[in-house]
Amino acid sequence: MLKQQLQLKLSQKLSPQQIQLMKLIQMSTLDLEQRIQSEIGENPALEKGMENENDEISSDQFDDYQKDQNINTEDINIDAYLSDDETPSYRAQANNQSNDEKEKMIPLSGGVSFHQYLEAQLQSLILNDFERPIAEFLIGSIDNSGYLRRTLVDLIDDLAFTQNTVVDEYQLKTVLDKIQSLDPPGVGARSLKECLSIQLSRKETDKPLISLSKKIIDTAFDEFSRKHYKKLQDRFNINEDELRAVFDEISKLNPKPGGALSEGGQNNHIVPDFILTIENGSLNVTLNRRNTPDLRVSNSYKEMLSGYANAPEKNKSMQEAVLFIKQKLDAAKWFIDAIEQRHQTLFLTINAIVEYQKSYFLSGDEEKLKPMILKDIADKIEMDISTVSRVANSKYIDTPYGVKLLKSFFSEGIKNDDGEDVSTIEIKKFLKDLIINENKKKPLTDQIISILLKEKGYNIARRTVAKYREQLDIPVARLRKSI
Numbered sequence: 001m002l003k004q005q006l007q008l009k010l011s012q013k014l015s016p017q018q019i020q021l022m023k024l025i026q027m028s029t030l031d032l033e034q035r036i037q038s039e040i041g042e043n044p045a046l047e048k049g050m051e052n053e054n055d056e057i058s059s060d061q062f063d064d065y066q067k068d069q070n071i072n073t074e075d076i077n078i079d080a081y082l083s084d085d086e087t088p089s090y091r092a093q094a095n096n097q098s099n100d101e102k103e104k105m106i107p108l109s110g111g112v113s114f115h116q117y118l119e120a121q122l123q124s125l126i127l128n129d130f131e132r133p134i135a136e137f138l139i140g141s142i143d144n145s146g147y148l149r150r151t152l153v154d155l156i157d158d159l160a161f162t163q164n165t166v167v168d169e170y171q172l173k174t175v176l177d178k179i180q181s182l183d184p185p186g187v188g189a190r191s192l193k194e195c196l197s198i199q200l201s202r203k204e205t206d207k208p209l210i211s212l213s214k215k216i217i218d219t220a221f222d223e224f225s226r227k228h229y230k231k232l233q234d235r236f237n238i239n240e241d242e243l244r245a246v247f248d249e250i251s252k253l254n255p256k257p258g259g260a261l262s263e264g265g266q267n268n269h270i271v272p273d274f275i276l277t278i279e280n281g282s283l284n285v286t287l288n289r290r291n292t293p294d295l296r297v298s299n300s301y302k303e304m305l306s307g308y309a310n311a312p313e314k315n316k317s318m319q320e321a322v323l324f325i326k327q328k329l330d331a332a333k334w335f336i337d338a339i340e341q342r343h344q345t346l347f348l349t350i351n352a353i354v355e356y357q358k359s360y361f362l363s364g365d366e367e368k369l370k371p372m373i374l375k376d377i378a379d380k381i382e383m384d385i386s387t388v389s390r391v392a393n394s395k396y397i398d399t400p401y402g403v404k405l406l407k408s409f410f411s412e413g414i415k416n417d418d419g420e421d422v423s424t425i426e427i428k429k430f431l432k433d434l435i436i437n438e439n440k441k442k443p444l445t446d447q448i449i450s451i452l453l454k455e456k457g458y459n460i461a462r463r464t465v466a467k468y469r470e471q472l473d474i475p476v477a478r479l480r481k482s483i
Helices: 016-026 029-042 060-069 114-124 131-141 152-162 169-179 192-201 208-219 221-225 229-236 240-251 259-264 299-309 316-356 358-363 374-381 385-392 424-436 446-456 462-471
Strands: 046-048 274-279 282-287 295-297 396-399 402-405 413-415 421-423
Touching: 016 316, 016 385, 114 131, 131 152, 131 169, 152 169, 192 208, 208 221, 208 229, 208 240, 221 229, 229 240, 274 316, 274 358, 282 316, 282 358, 295 316, 316 358, 316 374, 316 385, 374 385, 421 424, 424 446, 424 462, 446 462
Parallel strands: 274 396
Antiparallel strands: 046 295, 274 282, 396 402, 413 421
């Protein structure tokens, strides 16, 4: 049965302009630079250069023209040209440094990728027409660490479905053995055990130490990985010095054979978004506005608008042209304001963070870092927590103590025995120092570390110690033990 009903509903929605502004705030300096260059080319109403006072956008001529033609501007959908596809994003920067100080080039990195390096070596292998596409498929299945993290059965199924190639396990293993003979040694391994074994096989196996090391990896990898020294000595009838030599030899191997090459193909250049300097004991922080052109609205577009306004005859096509110009001019004006608002938001937030952590920034001592959460800064600058989160996301600050990730200054806190708030960053630093200076033959357990932290005044439970240790990517005591 059909029936009608009336329902009132109150909802809040972000406008396209607000969404665009949030995206701009979250962008890093490099991302913003790339977006700017792209958007300047898409909006013809934007130009690089200083804005003159006489070039300010005047709507008088447009308004006069509008009145003559009775153009209904209420029907103009501004959102249509402020979408991601139409809205330009560009840098509207104030000059706060000389032209000589500006870095005009964006650092680039080039080279051969890890997979291209492997494919180039295929030319040196003896492969028939049947094996070559299988070898190319296997290389494409290797991850950036150099491992083939799939079973032979899964690879056989993929070859059948995606490449229409029927291959049995023996044929696939034959091609895989050839792939594993490529450089870097250990590439194409399906596990850490196989990776280390392949690398040892490439060494002089007639040497007793190499032979023993390979034997331990092949037959007692579990005991080796768990560092059960006594079991290894008894099983292979070797003394402590011989076992230490084996571990030293294996430690020289690369557990991630593809790591160095895959990282080399990426651009890891970090551009700080903020620059902090200390002058006469006072902190000064500025936005990094490198490669930032001054923006203005195109004079030619203003002249076109003026020409249409003074035209003796007004027709429909002319009205459409005026509406198009208005869209581009309004979009340019709004976006310049959005960029400026981004800079103001970033500047306000970073100053609040620097003021909050003033003791740390003046000394560089991590023990002086105060507990700080997003809400602390949001309340200070009277903005939403999500805005502060976007500012801190993927942003870096260049300090006298190095380039730091802005998000790393945010941490929770606990109270010590004196009732003072202590940042978890300080506790983690103390924990890390304890482990660095421990006796590696008798490494500290989480329980002992908890006791030492309590003696320092930090009332930390063993479970919390384990959590902090994992966050620092430090293994358990048994795996830190050495001979």
